Amino acid sequence: MAEHPIVATNAPEEHEPEVEEAFDRLVSEGKDRLGRPLLPLVSTGLLGGIDIGTGILAMLLVLHATGSHLLAGLAFSIGFVALLLARSELFTENFLVPVTAVVAREGTLRSLARLWGMTLLLNLVGGWIVMWLLVTSFPSLHETVLEAGTHFGTMPIGLRSFCLAVLAGVVITLMTRMQHGTESTGVRIVPAILFGALLAGGQLFHSVLDSLLMFGALIVGAPFGYLDWLARLGWAALGNLAGGLLLVTAVRLLRVTHRIEEAHREKG
Structure with a gap:
């Protein structure tokens, strides 16, 4: 009588090579970002605010011409393409990449706080400058800027606005993850366009994007003040x-717990 083969119950888990390769790219880039010297960090953050301002210009021009937030959101994706190709960064793009490096012990919480704080501050400074240039150059857009900025500047701080902010964080971080799943620049542009359109077209509550819209409204005479903006910035962030x-x-790191454990063993 033939013997049946014994199936091992402790066979090694099969892993997904694509996921592991993406994890390695995230750790490598995250380590670079966390160790970035001051001047490159200032430049990258400042340019991030300026670059996203080009998307807001496109969005406002289309919104003014069509009145459609969906079409305006699609136009806004120009800003995310600029961020990608010009290698600048938004504050919210630093949730996945450097955090993965910290989890893998290739960076510290202190360096993460430095990256987040400097990037957010400089995004806002660069964004304010480009919004001043925008409203000064296009008086015809003042009414559109005022309406768009007032929508967020007077939005009640509560459950709905928090949920919109959570969705914005999901959208941006998922976009970042998709872009790091490939080394092809052409492929990376696709999520920049899709998720940029979703973020702006859906009027999600994004700390940097909506701050720039509020800045524009404040410059042309908004019915709210900078303290109102600051409160909503904190809530959105x-x-x-x-x-x-x-x-x-956090959920996606669960797929590579074995690699995280390996990284910890290597670091002792």
Whole structure:
């Protein structure tokens, strides 16, 4: 009588090579970002605000001409393409990449806080400058800027706005993950366009994008003040962090726990 083969119950888990390769890219780039010297960090953050401002210009021009937030959102994706190809960064793009490096012990929480704080501050400074240039150059857009900025500047701080901020964090972090799943620049442009359109067209609550819209409204005479903007910046940033870190980064790191353990063993 033929013997049946014994199936091993402790066979090694099969892993996904594509996921592991993406993890390695995230750790490598995250380590570089966390160790970035001051001047390149300032330049990258400042340019991030300026580059995203080009997307806002496109969005406002289309919104003014059509009144459609969906078409305006599609036009806004120009800003995300600029961020990708010009190698600048938004604050919310740093939820997945450097956090993965910190989890793999290729960076510290202190360096992460430095990256987040400097990038957000400089995004806002660069964004304010480009919004001043925008409203000064296009008086015909003042009414559109005022309406778009007031929508966020007077949005109640509550559950709905927090959920919109969480969704914004999910959208941006998922876009970042998709872009790091490939080395092809052409392929990386696709999620930049799709998720840029979703973010702006859906009027999600994004700490940097909506701050720039509020800046534009404030410059042309908004019915709210900078303290109102600051409160909504903090609320949006909190929701963005919750969405990006908890719903995307943390869950996706569960797929590579074995690599994280290997990294920890190597670091002792």
